Amino acid sequence: MIRIALRMLVGDRLKYLGLVAGLAFATLLITQQGSIFAGFTRRSGSWIRDTGQADLWIMDPQIEFTEDRKAMQDSALLKVRGVEGIEWAVPLYKSYVQARLQDGTRVVVRMIGLDDATLTGGPPIMEQGTLELLKADRAILVDARDMDDGLRLRRGVGDEGPRALRVGDRIDLNEHETVVMGSFRRTREFFWDPVVYTTYTRALRMAPQERKLLGYVLARVKPGLDPKEVARRVEETTRLRADTSDDYEARSMDFILSKTGILPNFGITIALGFVIGVLISGQLLYNFILENQRAFAAMKAMGASNRLLLRMVFAQVLFAAFIGFGLGVGVTAVVGQLLHDSKLAFHMAWQVPVFGGVAILVCCLIAAAISIQRVLRLEPAVVFKG
Amino acid sequence: METTLSTRVAVSCRGVTKTFGEGENAVQALRGLDLEVLLGQMTMLVGPSGCGKTTLLSVIAGILERTAGECIVLHEDTLRLSDRERAAWRGRNVGFVFQALNLVPTLTAAENVAIPLLILGLHYKTALARAGEMLERVGLGSRTRSLPSQLSGGQQQRIAIARALVHEPRLLVCDEPTSALDHETGHKVMELLQEVASSEDRALIVVTHDSRIFSFADRIAHMDDGRVERVETFTKN
Numbered sequence: 001m002i003r004i005a006l007r008m009l010v011g012d013r014l015k016y017l018g019l020v021a022g023l024a025f026a027t028l029l030i031t032q033q034g035s036i037f038a039g040f041t042r043r044s045g046s047w048i049r050d051t052g053q054a055d056l057w058i059m060d061p062q063i064e065f066t067e068d069r070k071a072m073q074d075s076a077l078l079k080v081r082g083v084e085g086i087e088w089a090v091p092l093y094k095s096y097v098q099a100r101l102q103d104g105t106r107v108v109v110r111m112i113g114l115d116d117a118t119l120t121g122g123p124p125i126m127e128q129g130t131l132e133l134l135k136a137d138r139a140i141l142v143d144a145r146d147m148d149d150g151l152r153l154r155r156g157v158g159d160e161g162p163r164a165l166r167v168g169d170r171i172d173l174n175e176h177e178t179v180v181m182g183s184f185r186r187t188r189e190f191f192w193d194p195v196v197y198t199t200y201t202r203a204l205r206m207a208p209q210e211r212k213l214l215g216y217v218l219a220r221v222k223p224g225l226d227p228k229e230v231a232r233r234v235e236e237t238t239r240l241r242a243d244t245s246d247d248y249e250a251r252s253m254d255f256i257l258s259k260t261g262i263l264p265n266f267g268i269t270i271a272l273g274f275v276i277g278v279l280i281s282g283q284l285l286y287n288f289i290l291e292n293q294r295a296f297a298a299m300k301a302m303g304a305s306n307r308l309l310l311r312m313v314f315a316q317v318l319f320a321a322f323i324g325f326g327l328g329v330g331v332t333a334v335v336g337q338l339l340h341d342s343k344l345a346f347h348m349a350w351q352v353p354v355f356g357g358v359a360i361l362v363c364c365l366i367a368a369a370i371s372i373q374r375v376l377r378l379e380p381a382v383v384f385k386g
Numbered sequence: 387m388e389t390t391l392s393t394r395v396a397v398s399c400r401g402v403t404k405t406f407g408e409g410e411n412a413v414q415a416l417r418g419l420d421l422e423v424l425l426g427q428m429t430m431l432v433g434p435s436g437c438g439k440t441t442l443l444s445v446i447a448g449i450l451e452r453t454a455g456e457c458i459v460l461h462e463d464t465l466r467l468s469d470r471e472r473a474a475w476r477g478r479n480v481g482f483v484f485q486a487l488n489l490v491p492t493l494t495a496a497e498n499v500a501i502p503l504l505i506l507g508l509h510y511k512t513a514l515a516r517a518g519e520m521l522e523r524v525g526l527g528s529r530t531r532s533l534p535s536q537l538s539g540g541q542q543q544r545i546a547i548a549r550a551l552v553h554e555p556r557l558l559v560c561d562e563p564t565s566a567l568d569h570e571t572g573h574k575v576m577e578l579l580q581e582v583a584s585s586e587d588r589a590l591i592v593v594t595h596d597s598r599i600f601s602f603a604d605r606i607a608h609m610d611d612g613r614v615e616r617v618e619t620f621t622k623n
Contacts (some may be wrong), residue, residue, distance in 0.1 A: 002506045004490075004497060011492020298488035301449050303477020303505045307472050380449040383484050384440045385563050 005312035006319055023324020026277025030270055031332040031356035037266035038352055039345030044256045045249030047185035050124045054218035055383040057248045061241040065252035067191055069095055071212040082218045090115035090217040093203040100172040100285045103155040109377035111195045113203025121218050127168050130181020134199055136181055141197040144183040167251040176206040237275040274359050282367035289371040301380035309375050321364040329353050397446050397591035402455035404441050409508030410450045415441040417612035429591040433609035439593045447559045448476050460556050477505050483560040487542055489534040495545050496530040502553040520548040522581055540571035551583055558583050564599055576602045613616035
């Protein structure tokens, strides 16, 4: 009878397509918004993931997330290097500075200073030039995407019209002249300001004068040791905070979620998707069952038990949910692929389709539970009414 | 629970009443009705609208509970069965031909006919094969894959008859089987019922208003106001 139930469902193509389209739309709403939410949260940790060489991030204990700036004294680096289990440790500078482009355009950029000797913590992919070029006089590297966006010469130089920033152009960072020696590609971040890389020493020279300037110490633990255990040791010894990359990413994400209100905002949209899903699928399923009421009553008269009819209705609901969910998730995935690496934050983490699937299933089961009441209350004698 | 009855008697109703609603709104559809239906015969229930024909048919078929009286059908008092047992009993013993046919429009003729077998738990392919054989017997062997909407009214009625007989029930109940058909088609349907459904081990009960088909009956129970007024018996050669 399950097969008969499914044939009843798909037999009327138009109604079946309407039902599946409704469920697919509800799935799309839930999974697309879920993926954008996941994308935003993931972007909050992009810089940490891009800076992949380090096992540990050591910082001031009051730092809450990646854009928080509470610098340490330079001596912190030596303290970390002295902790048992640390293979190497290098300094990293990070701060916002004022940039002035050749055409006079002023922008705020994030300046990251890498250890002069090893250049540890540099961008993941070089587009033009090499990381080694940072060792040249006044050298900086800029994000290739920013060259025609945040660092675009909007006013133009001389007779030139507006144009993208180019390798070889000069930028003043805090009144210090630098030269763009190359460009890189990085993973899009939650925050949008342009990013420039230079060496640690040069960054300190250009940074506003302060007593404490060391942003982070990046460290690698010796092979075979547990990074969490070494982090605990670093914290005990230095009284600084030491996080593994994963822990720091999670902490940054939690902070951004709690401070920006993204979670309730997206939560409302996802909840709306769920409610719309329940309403759409509920109405469609209810109508479907209503239209088949006489058929169910006839089957009941012919000996079908309530349990059998329940199984039939649930088979129809689950099948429609499965197809609708598949289509909805498919469309979400295609849209995500098309907008890959665009400004739209989209990341379909495995939790998104799982949550979406459960949500649609719950939508359908609620709808089925409402509709099924009519089938269970059906008086088989109605089939003798003309 | 089995009750001893004459082996020829398929249905025995004594003092059956059926009341719908309660108190001032109560409507008595059957008022102490007596009726016997014999195996191997076609019994017609006739009478004016609202006289209780369909209610009686529903009580006999086990889809409506009587209020009082006794009604033994195929040696079983269905009132003593649980809902589930009664549904299973109907599935095994009763075939239905509904006035509105109640064919599922999205299923093929064979699938519609196979429904009673599938309810009994037969495998889909086996049920479909037997449905095909039954359709062959009612002259629709070539239309097994047709949808009801692709068939004429007479052909749809044949599917309904095939569906009612495919699981070889001992009691066949037909509600106005010819009401939507022209005279000629109605006559053919009754001939088919007599030819395919009649058997020494099966009882047919037909509710009808259509006097043109009275000649097919072995017995006619004339009903009025919830009672059987008189029963005519015909001897056929």
